[in-house]
Amino acid sequence: MKLTRFLLPLFAAVALTACSDDSPSNSEKYSTLDVPVQVANLPVVTEVFSLSCGHCRSMESAIPAIEAAADVNIGKAHVTFNESATFSALIYYAAVTQTEGKPSEELVEALFKYVQEGQTDDAEENKAQLGKVFKEFGLTSPYDLNETQQAELFSALERADEITTEAGIVSVPTFLVNGKYIVNTSAHDSAEDLAATLKMLMKKDNQAN
Template sequence: MKLTRFLLPLFAAVALTACSDDAPSASEKYTTLEVPVTVENLPAVTEVFSLSCGHCRSMESAIPTIEAAAGVNIGKAHVTFNESATFAALIYYAAVTQTDGKPSEELVQALFKYVQEGQTDDAEKNKAQLGKVFEDFGLTSPYDLNETQQAELFSALEEADQITTESGIVSVPTFLVNGKYIVNTSAHDSAEDLAATLKMLKNKDSQAN
C-alpha cells in the first residue's frame, strides 16, 4: 500500500482526541495486565503517548527528571487507539525510522507543535508544512519515503498497534512497565512520585523471584 494513499484522507480533519479514548477513572497507581504484552525487546519502562495529546507534550519536559529518579532509560511507544492517534503515529514513526530510533528532543517537540498547532482545513497545505518540518531536520517527508522506508515505517506502526491492543491502554500519557504493569499517571502527585512507582514496578518481578 502506498503511504500517500493512506495518509491523505487523514489530513482532511485531525481532531486532538488521542489523550483519551473513553478511559476509565481509577485511583490506584497501577494495574496489572492478565496477559503481558508480547512485543519482543520492549524496554523495561515505556512511555505510551500521542503527538496529538497536550498532556503528553507537557510530560516531555519531566521525562529526564523521571529517568534520573527511577534510574532507567524510558522508551516510547505511540498509541493507535483512534484515527487521530494513528495519523500522529505515522508521523512519529516516519521520524523514528529515519533517526535510528532516537529522534532528537527538538524534532519531537517540532512534531508535537505541527500535530497540535499546524493543522488547517487545506490538506495540501498540511502536506507542505509537514514536509518542511522533516526537511528542517534533514529528513524525508512521510509522503516521499521510498519503498524500503515505507516498509520500516509500517513495521514500526504494527508494533505500536500491537502494544496498544495488547495493553488495552485507552488514555495517555501512561507508562508500561515490564510489559505487564500499566501506570496511572494521574494518581501521582509529582515526577518523583511517578518515578518511585516506575522504579518499584521495574524491580517487582526480580524481587518476587
C-alpha cells in the first residue's frame, strides 16, 4: 500500500480528538490488565500518547523529572484508537524511523505544533507544511519515503496498534508498566506522585514472588 494513498484522505479533516476515545471515569491510580500485553521488547514503562493531544504535549516537559524520580527510562507508543490518532501516529513514526528511534525534543515539539496548530482546510498546503517540518530536521517527508522506509514505518505503526489494542488504551496520556498495569494520570496530583506510582508498580510483581 502506498503511503500517499493512505494519508491524503486524512489531511482534509483531522480533528484534535485523540486525547480520549472513551475516557475512564474511575479515580483509581492504576488498573490491571486481565491479559498482559504480549508485544516483544516492551519497555518496563511506556508512555502512551498522541501528537494531537494537548495534555500529551504538556506532559513532555514533565517526562525528564518523572524518569529521574522513578529511576527509569520511559519508552513511547503512539495510540491508534481513532482516525486522528492514526494520522498523528504515521507522522510520529515517520520521524522515529529516521532518527534511530530517538527523535529530539525539538523535533517532537515541532510535530506536536504541526498537528495541533499548523493544519488548514487545504490538503496540499498541509502536505507542504509537513514537508517543511521534516526538511528542517534533515528528514524526508512522510510523503516521500522510499519503499524500505515505508516498510519500517508501517512495522512501527503496527506495533503501536498492537500495544493500543492489547492494552485497551482509550485515553492519553497514560503509562503502561510491566506490560500489565495501566496508570490513570488524571488521578495523580504531580509528577512526583506519578513517579511514585510507577516505582511501586515496577516493584509490584517482584514483591509478590
